[in-house]
Amino acid sequence: MPNHTADVLVASYLEQDLVERIARCDPRVRVSYAPELLPRPRWHSDHVGVPRELTAGEHDRWTSMLQTAEVMFDFDWRRPERTLEQSPSLKWIQATSAGAGQLIERFGLSYAPLTVTTAAGVHAGPLAEFALAGILHFARGLPRLIDDRQNRTWRKQHTTELAGSHALVVGAGKIGKRTAELLRHFSVTSTGVARNPRSESAPFDIMTTTERIPEYLPTADILVISCALTDATRGLIGRRELDALPYGALVVNIGRGSIIDEEALAEGLASARLGGAVLDVTSTEPLEDDSPLWTVENVILSPHSAANVPSENGKIVDLFIENLERHLSGDALINEFDFDAGY
Amino acid sequence: MPNHTADVLVASYLEQDLVERIARCDPRVRVSYAPELLPRPRWHSDHVGVPRELTAGEHDRWTSMLQTAEVMFDFDWRRPERTLEQSPSLKWIQATSAGAGQLIERFGLSYAPLTVTTAAGVHAGPLAEFALAGILHFARGLPRLIDDRQNRTWRKQHTTELAGSHALVVGAGKIGKRTAELLRHFSVTSTGVARNPRSESAPFDIMTTTERIPEYLPTADILVISCALTDATRGLIGRRELDALPYGALVVNIGRGSIIDEEALAEGLASARLGGAVLDVTSTEPLEDDSPLWTVENVILSPHSAANVPSENGKIVDLFIENLERHLSGDALINEFDFDAGY
Numbered sequence: 174m175p176n177h178t179a180d181v182l183v184a185s186y187l188e189q190d191l192v193e194r195i196a197r198c199d200p201r202v203r204v205s206y207a208p209e210l211l212p213r214p215r216w217h218s219d220h221v222g223v224p225r226e227l228t229a230g231e232h233d234r235w236t237s238m239l240q241t242a243e244v245m246f247d248f249d250w251r252r253p254e255r256t257l258e259q260s261p262s263l264k265w266i267q268a269t270s271a272g273a274g275q276l277i278e279r280f281g282l283s284y285a286p287l288t289v290t291t292a293a294g295v296h297a298g299p300l301a302e303f304a305l306a307g308i309l310h311f312a313r314g315l316p317r318l319i320d321d322r323q324n325r326t327w328r329k330q331h332t333t334e335l336a337g338s339h340a341l342v343v344g345a346g347k348i349g350k351r352t353a354e355l356l357r358h359f360s361v362t363s364t365g366v367a368r369n370p371r372s373e374s375a376p377f378d379i380m381t382t383t384e385r386i387p388e389y390l391p392t393a394d395i396l397v398i399s400c401a402l403t404d405a406t407r408g409l410i411g412r413r414e415l416d417a418l419p420y421g422a423l424v425v426n427i428g429r430g431s432i433i434d435e436e437a438l439a440e441g442l443a444s445a446r447l448g449g450a451v452l453d454v455t456s457t458e459p460l461e462d463d464s465p466l467w468t469v470e471n472v473i474l475s476p477h478s479a480a481n482v483p484s485e486n487g488k489i490v491d492l493f494i495e496n497l498e499r500h501l502s503g504d505a506l507i508n509e510f511d512f513d514a515g516y
Numbered sequence: 517m518p519n520h521t522a523d524v525l526v527a528s529y530l531e532q533d534l535v536e537r538i539a540r541c542d543p544r545v546r547v548s549y550a551p552e553l554l555p556r557p558r559w560h561s562d563h564v565g566v567p568r569e570l571t572a573g574e575h576d577r578w579t580s581m582l583q584t585a586e587v588m589f590d591f592d593w594r595r596p597e598r599t600l601e602q603s604p605s606l607k608w609i610q611a612t613s614a615g616a617g618q619l620i621e622r623f624g625l626s627y628a629p630l631t632v633t634t635a636a637g638v639h640a641g642p643l644a645e646f647a648l649a650g651i652l653h654f655a656r657g658l659p660r661l662i663d664d665r666q667n668r669t670w671r672k673q674h675t676t677e678l679a680g681s682h683a684l685v686v687g688a689g690k691i692g693k694r695t696a697e698l699l700r701h702f703s704v705t706s707t708g709v710a711r712n713p714r715s716e717s718a719p720f721d722i723m724t725t726t727e728r729i730p731e732y733l734p735t736a737d738i739l740v741i742s743c744a745l746t747d748a749t750r751g752l753i754g755r756r757e758l759d760a761l762p763y764g765a766l767v768v769n770i771g772r773g774s775i776i777d778e779e780a781l782a783e784g785l786a787s788a789r790l791g792g793a794v795l796d797v798t799s800t801e802p803l804e805d806d807s808p809l810w811t812v813e814n815v816i817l818s819p820h821s822a823a824n825v826p827s828e829n830g831k832i833v834d835l836f837i838e839n840l841e842r843h844l845s846g847d848a849l850i851n852e853f854d855f856d857a858g859y
Contacts, residue, residue, distance in 0.1 A: 217674035299677050302702065306652035313649040318818055319662075325810050327802035327819045331560035334642045334825040358701040359645065459670035467668050475661055476670045482677040 175503035177201065180262070182242035184249055185269060186214045186222060191490045195246070198494045201501055205242070210235045212250050216478075218485035220247055220269040227251075244500065246493055253280040263287055265500060267493045271296050271348065271480075272401050272429065274515045289510040290496055294347040295488040296480035300399075300427045300453065301351040303479035307451025308356075308395055309335060310473060311423050316449075336360035341393035343386065343409070344400025344428055345370070345377065346516075352397055352427070353377050364389050368405070368514075383409070390417035395425065401516035402429035412437035421448040427479065430456035439465035442472060453479040518846035520544065523605070525585035527592055528612060529557045529565060534833045538589070541837045544844055548585070553578045555593050559821075561828035563590055563612040570594075587843065589836060596623040606630055608843060610836045614639050614691065614823075615744050615772065617858045632853040633839055637690040638831040639823035643742075643770045643796065644694040646822035650794025651699075651738055652678060653816060654766050659792075679703035684736035686729065686752070687743025687771055688713070688720065689859075695740055695770070696720050707732050711748070711857075726752070733760035738768065744859035745772035755780035764791035770822065773799035782808035785815060796822040 179199075183192055183206040196204040210231055212222030227235060239249060239259045245266045249256055253276075256263065265288040268276070273291045277283055310316070312335040321328050338361045342349045345365035353363040354376040365377030366386060374380040381389060383405065390396070396418060400406050411434045415424070424447060426433055435456055441447035449471040455464070458477055466472055496506045510516070522542075526535055526549040539547040553574055555565030570578060582592060582602045588609045592599055596619075599606065608631040611619065616634045620626055653659070655678040664671050681704045685692045688708040696706040697719040708720030709729060717723045724732060726748065733739070739761060743749050754777045758767070767790060769776055778799055784790035792814040798807070801820050809815055839849045853859070 215673065219674070298679055298703070299675070302652065302678050303656055303675075305648075305702075306656040306658060309645065309649035309652055310658065313646055313822075315649060315653065315816060318816060321819075322810060322815065322817045325805070329819040329821050329824075330558065331562070331824040331826060331828075332642070332646075332818075332821055334827065335645050336641055337827070355701060358698060359648075360641070462668070467665060472665065473658060473661060474665045475675075476664075476672040478672050478675055479656075481672075481674040483674060484677065484680070485674075 176501050178203065179497060179501060180241050180243040181246060182238055183246045185220045185247035186211050187486060191486055194490055195494060198497060199501060202497060205238050207238065216481060217483040218481055224250065248276060248280060256280060256282060257285060267496060268292060269489050272516065273510055274401060274403065277510065284512050288506060290506050290508045291510055292489050292492060293508045295485060295492060297347040297351040299480045299482045300348050301355050303453060303475065304352045304397060304425050304427055304451060305355050307425060307473045308423055311449035311471065316471060338394035339392050340395040340397055341389050342366065342377065342397040342399060344398065346399065348427060349397065349399035350376055352399060387417065390414055391419060393418055393422060395423045397425045398428040398432050400428045400432065402431055403515035406432050408434060410434065415441050420446060423449045423451065425451040427453045430454040435466060439469045442469045453477055519844050521546065522840060522844060523584050523586040524589060525581055526589045528563045528590035529554050530829060534829055537833055538837060541840060542844060545840060548581050550581065559824060560826040561824055567593065591619060591623060599623060599625060600628060610839060611635060612832050615859065616853055617744060617746065620853065627855045631849060633849050633851045634853055635832050635835060636851045638828060638835060640690040640694040642823045642825045643691050644698050646796060646818065647695045647740060647768050647770055647794060648698050650768060650816040651766055654792035654814065659814060681737035682706065682735050683738040683740055684732050685709065685720065685740040685742060687741065689742065691770060692740065692742035693719055695742060730760065733757055734762060736761055736765060738766045740768040741771040741775050743771045743775065745774055746858040749775050751777060753777065758784050763789060766792045766794065768794040770796045773797040778809060782812045785812045796820055
């Protein structure tokens with residue numbers, strides 16, 4: 174059913190030129206944006222930011238902006254658990270992250286009578302770049318080169334190459350696909366894991382299901398976790414799974430920390446049975462002070478910021494504008510969150 | 517003119533199965549191989565090795581093997597400067613390195629009445645992998661992540677991405693092309709520099725000539741040196757050229773050290789005007805003890821071994837066998853060294 178207007182509330186900080194792009198994309202769109210009522214971003218494309226203390230007057234202004242919103246760009250930062258009552262006209266929230274399941278649950282919006290769309294796809298490029306940076310770091314022996322330079326040692330010997338390896342990519346969404354695509358250009362074959370594999374496998378060489386992961390682990394020189402955190406994936410890669418990887422295997426996590434047993438991962442690295450870990454996420458963030466992942470050898474640790482690149486907001490706005498046009502035409506939106514699947 | 521036989525002397529260490537592949541490739545091929553008379557390799561595909569002390573008898577055996585050789589796989593390790601007199605039937609030497617100009621000059625074989633073919637192309641894959649490993653290391657801020665982990669600091673902020681950068685690739689041979697091809701998959705455009713650019717530019721977006729490098733330097737977020745060392749390229753990238761690069765540019769050298777002014781490079785890194793250097797080669801190897809490249813920030817230094825991967829010998833033998841067939845048929849060989857061009 175087409176919508177005749179769209180009252181859009183931009184609910185997290187956005188650069189002025191991007192707000193104007195939204196406002197100008199269609200005459201039926203009306204945009205409300207008051208950056209002075211929003212958390213201050215700490216870096217480019219930060220969608221959490223430093224919360225504000227609002228005066229009573231500001232509080233009322235924000236409440237009335239929420240009151241009329243039909244569409245929100247990002248969740249309410251102040252009282253998201255009251256979304257349904259404080260925004261009675263709300264039909265749709267465009268989230269700014271790829272994985273929105275945990276937020277939706279925390280805000281009590283599971284199966285709520287509104288549409289949530291995620292920013293899935295926007296982060297695929299930077300996350301896959303990060304994965305490749307980490308994979309090449311270990312596959313090409315950069316830790317040894319860095320150590321040797323520090324020790325002023327010129328140690329000529331043969332080196333390892335990435336070409337010819339095989340990767341198991343758990344999560345065949347946009348992030349997993351982009352990673353497999355880049356790996357393929359380096360002559361690395363891959364098996365993609367999906368809940369419901371399609372017949373078309375590219376860019377993967379093989380597609381399989383979650384249940385069959387154990388069969389594929391022994392061939393995985395590189396294990397990439399790029400799936401959402403759901404009841405089905407929490408703890409999916411435990412000690413047994415890590416032990417089944419070949420000697421020297423690399424583990425990449427660009428999904429969510431709780432998918433991997435971090436204690437078993439740290440032990441595999443400490444014993445050098447695993448060749449390296451490339452982590453953008455950890456089960457607790459920030460990582461606990463006593464985690465062995467701070468000190469064990471051969472870890473690249475990123476504070477869940479590999480996707481936070483300056484180009485991020487522009488890409489989310491591209492997606493949002495495309496969705497706004499669809500919303501106005503009554504067409505299905507891109508990236509609709511599926512409450513049953515949990516992503 | 518076809519050759520009816522080929523007496524092949526394998527003059528550097530080669531795995532037995534690879535020697536057998538050469539011996540079996542054509543009934544007209546006769547292979548001599550005596551690993552006990554050759555330098556011991558120090559690593560996979562090492563073509564220099566530890567020289568042997570030969571007994572008088574061994575010395576005579578080696579001399580007589582050289583005497584009958586029509587084709588040599590690699591140069592004589594013992595007295596290469598006497599090649600023409602000690603191997604009067606020699607028609608062709610297959611070198612095992614991509615850049616053979618300096619060896620040919622040192623051995624007095626410039627314009628000698630024989631053909632030298634290089635192993636150009638064999639090293640393109642591993643060298644381009646190394647280039648990308650180093651480029652991604654700096655482009656994705658790995659030095660900061662490594663430092664932060666060492667200091668147990670969880671510092672969330674936006675990160676940089678590689679996509680959208682532009683590379684200037686000096687040397688549009690196989691190594692430069694493979695590097696540009698990989699960069700292109702990361703959405704990095706490139707300008708290729710060749711002495712005589714062809715009309716077909718792929719995988720480069722633009723082709724230009726050595727003379728026009730200065731025009732392109734200000735656009736080069738990444739400068740890749742992948743050309744041979746010749747009189748025309750020695751010192752090609754001096755202080756002026758490095759100063760013309762944009763702030764934070766990365767410099768990659770997978771060609772030869774003497775092409776870059778290393779003192780100016782180290783100064784650019786020390787002042788952080790340059791964002792990083794990725795070096796597989798240096799002007800003196802091993803690097804001099806007092807070189808600032810040991811200590812200046814943001815250098816990945818590899819001891820000219822990025823191409824020494826275990827698969828190297830197999831690929832050189834593939835090329836050699838293809839050339840042997842051509843030699844027997846009287847066809848032009850692949851990778852003939854051009855004494856005029858110097859590569």
